[in-house]
Amino acid sequence: MTRILCIGEAMVELSAQGDLWRAGIAGDTLNTAWYLRRLLGPSHHVGYLTRVGRGDFSRRAVDFMAAEGIDTSHVTTDPTREIGLYAITLTEGERSFTYWRDTSAARGLADGPDRLQSALVGCDIAYLSGITLAILPDAGRAALLDALRGRDVVFDPNLRPRLWPDAGRMRAAITEAAGLAALVLPSFDDEAAHFGDADPKATIARYRAAGAGQVVVKNGGGPVAYGGPEGSGVVDDLPRDRPVDSTAAGDSFNAAYLAARLEGGTCADAIRAGHALSRRVIAHPGALVRAAV
Template identity: 55%
Template sequence: MRLVSIGECMIEMSGAGENLWRSGFAGDTFNTAWYARATLPAGSVDYVTCVGTDPVSQQMVDFMGAGGIGTDHVMRHPTRVAGLYMITLKDGERSFTYWRDQAAARCLADDPAALTAAVNGADLVYFSGITLGILTADRRVALLESLQGQRVAFDPNLRPRLWPDTETMCEAIMQAAHVSEIALPSYEDEADFFGDADPEATLKRYADAGATEIVVKNGGGDMLVLADGQTHLIEPGPKAQPVDTTGAGDSFNGAYFSARLQGLPAPEAARYAHGIAKQVIGHKGALMPMDQIAKDAA
């Protein structure tokens, strides 16, 4: 089994006390790779991105490798560096301040041949709306073309600040949906930008775009799962009090992919992934240490 995740890893700065900050590395598609690696007992998880040649970029690559995530397809840019963000928390909910205009990851699709080689032989290739949002229009096309013939999973992860306008964002999201077998939209985001009246409308829109397996996440509420032509309502159970919701959706995605690659039916995989996400929101920061995740008790 081989999962390939494509996107941007950034320097994460999270609060460690008054006027104190703790640094780490995170980013939506990297977080997903992290939780897939943590819950996938066999097989490989590779990450595809572009970083700089500076010492911090090397530390980032070393961190990936130490976590068991493959870095053979991490490209290097001679002048750019990694992007950075800072997390601000209030009642467990997070907000972000970003510095990413010169991030090397914006060049991850500059070499289409390298992208094609990176995904060759994968059992599943994953990317997100953030992956699209950091790229120029022509590089978005190059990325989607490199995915032709692959089994593709996509999380829209709608972030309007990355886009010139919401119309461009929504158009690009649906273009990505057309090349994806698996879609993992979040209903609240989809309602805000596509006007979906309910999760059923979100599911139908992605099914109409061509996705055959869809998980409509719902902020801890009931989820909808479409798989094998059947729609299932997944009740997540009692809510957990969040300490930090950073990475919740990413951990869900990673655990879901892991479960599906191991042959678990989609509804059971969604329940399992929700259990992993409930653990993650009780931990500060995007990445919960792998050895602290209760994988069998999700």
């Protein structure tokens, strides 16, 4: 059995439905865990590591994950903080977010190195994102990265500068985490904006120089470049659609890519699988699209 542990923040998601708002549970690494669980068979175990509160929304989040087949044994409870909240607004299919997460319980998910080590025992793949790192205090971020050293890590940089005190600290932490990872799944538009990469090949070279293994550069539905010890190339025959809602496009790509690799597919096969799922996801509103899988 392959054991995958996704690490990050589960949040209440508010999405507009006309004049009303629909509440769901989502978050970048949780989205990937949800799609992984739906894509993979019973020979694969998907768990989630986070921290929630004691209130009704926190209980709903844990119940939701458990009902979806995601192991919640490493979800801990904070006695004073609560689950975070965000709202999605759309303009021509492109999303923007408003967050209420400054006092989120998930900021304490890495408190206690013993708890981290216990959660990672028996874990074959640890999956996290730049948002996971961004929400943590300095000590928690350092503890999480230390716990991940020497493990099989999959990392999506998911650059969100508003969550960081400054761009330099963001770039340094992202680079450190990528250097620990066997697989890095960046998005080129973010990398160009915040690292100044001229093209996806530059993104691959930079993360490889930091110590990353295979690097697969998502490109907004366009050609996907990859490089590393498993080979390099570009998959450039991917159909491109206008999104209804681009929420979770990258999260679902990551899930389908990883699922395809776990099922024995090549890097190019996995890129096509990731793109195919992402296309289905962006054809519907919201982060978790049951009709897509």
